[in-house]
């Protein structure tokens with residue numbers, strides 16, 4: 230790799246070299262090398278050895294972090310999709326019990342539910358192909374219907390459906406971001 234002084238890493242390396250040279254100059258009385266494994270290591274070699282080993286370790290850790298981050302995004306999207314499975318069924322059926330709810334709203338909710346099921350299948354297949362433990366059994370929290378969804382009080386019923394749609398909106402904005410960030414990186418799309 231060519232070093233360019235516009236890269237921060239190059240400055241750090243340069244600083245390290247200059248510091249070592251200065252120290253080297255000032256420690257003329259210190260033994261010229263340290264014996265280890267029957268080999269004489271100069272201060273200069275030692276410093277490079279340490280910096281080299283440390284930067285090698287850091288580069289491994291950074292690529293692990295990168296992979297972990299992918300995995301976390303995909304798993305979070307998957308978790309949100311799974312958690313919504315049962316509540317979405319309830320949402321669709323409850324909407325149709327409310328007076329004056331236009332058919333367009335009910336058919337939109339049904340359509341959303343179908344599309345979410347399709348995304349869920351896609352995410353599941355990405356997980357099994359990309360992640361090592363992708364096939365591990367999931368433990369979804371059990372969904373018990375909100376008491377307000379069962380209430381006969383129509384105002385409370387409407388409020389609870391409204392709250393549910395608002396949560397759905399928040400959660401799916403997250404899924405949208407996670408999956409699109411992943412798509413950009415995995416497919417190496419520029420400017421997205």
Ligand SMILES: *[C@@H]1O[C@H](CO)[C@@H](O)[C@H](O)[C@H]1NC(C)=O
Nearest residue numbers: 278279280282283284285286
């Ligand atoms: C780099 O990692 C190896 C293996 O884990 C370790 O033995 C070594 O001490 C590390 N190097 C530094 C400079 O921390």
